[in-house]
Each structure stands twice: as C-alpha cells, then as structure tokens.
Amino acid sequence: xxxxxxxxxxxxxxxxxxxxxxxxxxxxxxxxxxxxxxxxxxxxxxxxxxxxxxxxxxxxxxxxxxxxxxxxxxxxxxxxxxx
Amino acid sequence: xxxxxxxxxxxxxxxxxxxxxxxxxxxxxxxxxxxxxxxxxxxxxxxxxxxxxxxxxxxxxxxxxxxxxxxxxxxxxxxxxxxxxxxxxxxxxxxxxxxxxxxxxxxxxxxxxxxxxxxxxxxxxxxxxxxxxxxxxxxxxxxxxxxxxxxx
Numbered sequence: 697x698x699x700x701x702x703x704x705x706x707x708x709x710x711x712x713x714x715x716x717x718x719x720x721x722x723x724x725x726x727x728x729x730x731x732x733x734x735x736x737x738x739x740x741x742x743x744x745x746x747x748x749x750x751x752x753x754x755x756x757x758x759x760x761x762x763x764x765x766x767x768x769x770x771x772x773x774x775x776x777x778x779x
Numbered sequence: 780x781x782x783x784x785x786x787x788x789x790x791x792x793x794x795x796x797x798x799x800x801x802x803x804x805x806x807x808x809x810x811x812x813x814x815x816x817x818x819x820x821x822x823x824x825x826x827x828x829x830x831x832x833x834x835x836x837x838x839x840x841x842x843x844x845x846x847x848x849x850x851x852x853x854x855x856x857x858x859x860x861x862x863x864x865x866x867x868x869x870x871x872x873x874x875x876x877x878x879x880x881x882x883x884x885x886x887x888x889x890x891x892x893x894x895x896x897x898x899x900x901x902x903x904x905x906x907x908x909x910x911x912x913x914x915x916x917x918x919x920x921x922x923x924x925x926x927x928x929x930x931x
Contacts, residue, residue, distance in 0.1 A: 700832070702830060702832060702900065702902060703830055703902035703904070703913055704902075704913045748916075752832075752835055752900070755832075755834055755835035755838050756835075756838075757898075771832055771835065771900075773832070773900065773902070774902065774913070774916070775897075775915075775916030776896070776897065776898065776899060776900050776901055776902060776916065777896075777901065777902050777903045777913075777914040777915070777916050778829065778831070778860060778871075778872065778895065778896065778899050778900075778901025778902070778903070779813050779860075779871070779872050779892055779895050779896035779899070779901070
C-alpha cells in the first residue's frame with residue numbers, strides 16, 4: 697500500500713510518501729493508524745491527536761472503520777485549509 | 780462546469796468575462812475571490828505556500844461543482860484554485876456561478892466556497908516573523924459547510 701502524508705503530518709513523519717506491505721492483521725483505517733504510530737517517534741507525534749487526522753483511501757474520504765487493501769493509496773492529513 | 784488547479788496567478792475579471800462571453804442565456808453571475816492577506820491575527824505574513832493532494836484535489840472540486848449543478852439551475856460554474864507560493868494581495872481561489880436569475884447564482888457560489896473550504900485537500904503554510912506556520916482549520920468553516928447539509 698502507498699501511504700501519503702500531507703502538511704504538518706508530513707513534516708513530523710519526515711516523508712511525504714511511504715510504500716509499505718500491509719500486515720495481514722491490519723484490516724481497518726483505525727488499525728492502520730495504530731500500526732503506523734508505532735513506526736517512529738515522528739509517526740507517533742503526527743498521529744497523537746486523532747481528532748485532527750483525516751484519511752482518504754484512493755482519493756475518497758473514509759471513516760476510521762473503513763476496510764483497507766494492500767493495493768490502496770491511503771492519504772493521511774490534517775483538516776483542510778484551502779480557499 | 781469547469782475546474783482548474785494551477786500554480787499561476789489569474790485575472791479574475793478576465794475569468795468572469797470569459798465565463799459569459801457569447802452567452803445570452805445568463806442573467807446573473809456571482810463570484811467569490813479569496814486573496815492572500817498580509818496579517819493573520821497579530822502576525823505579519825510575508826508569503827503563503829499552498830500544498831495540495833494532486834488527483835484528489837481535482838476529484839473533490841469536480842464533485843463539489845457537480846453537487847452545485849444538481850442543486851441549482853446553473854448555466855455555468857467555474858472553480859480556479861492555486862497552489863504553491865503566493866504573496867499578499869495575490870488571488871488564491873475563484874468560485875463563480877452563473878444562472879438565469881440571481882438567487883440560484885448567489886446560493887450556488889456560497890455553497891461552492893463553503894464546501895471547498897472543508898473538503899478540497901489544500902493546506903496553507905504562512906511565512907510569519909516567527910517562521911513558517913501551518914494554518915489551523917476553523918470551526919466556523921465547518922459550521923458554514925454544515926448549513927448546506929441541513930438545506931439539502
């Protein structure tokens with residue numbers, strides 16, 4: 697799966713994109729965020745406040761219980777501030 | 780029914796003129812233009828950089844545009860949104876809606892910018908005296924967008 701980080705989540709993680717193999721036990725977005733948070737202190741910091749984390753799978757907003765697949769493009773970012 | 784995501788500045792007067800050029804079915808055009816300000820609260824802003832999610836940005840803007848066209852009888856719509864670095868006074872975004880009468884044009888334009896602000900994946904990074912600062916999302920923007928959920 698391809699993980700994309702944006703804005704201040706990207707700067708905390710230290711990378712805009714990560715290609716990772718999805719562990720078999722990771723089934724939902726919520727489980728993925730827990731798994732990612734354990735990857736490094738930067739990841740943990742980026743994901744410390746889940747209320748300000750938004751997730752899009754294959755470029756569509758999804759809730760935390762959304763099921764993920766290994767081929768997904770999963771973007772993780774803070775609330776948007778355009779316009 | 781047009782979407783553009785671009786780095787370059789745009790001339791909003793020329794954009795509106797082009798939207799209505801050669802058309803005799805449009806009775807009303809409304810537009811919203813967002814500009815870079817030189818202040819954010821008490822902090823002076825030297826410049827602003829907009830990051831976005833290429834692909835999803837266009838997809839979200841197209842969905843917002845399509846929803847406006849489902850809700851109101853519109854003859855034309857236009858959304859132009861920039862990314863990259865821009866300085867105070869420069870335009871960031873243009874939303875325009877054209878209809879036979881003003882009510883639909885006003886409502887659709889208001890809807891376009893309210894939904895864009897809470898759905899289109901853009902993030903603002905401001906250059907302040909204290910260094911670069913990511914702009915926080917405003918609860919008032921969420922409330923503005925929710926108004927259109929209730930009115931469906």
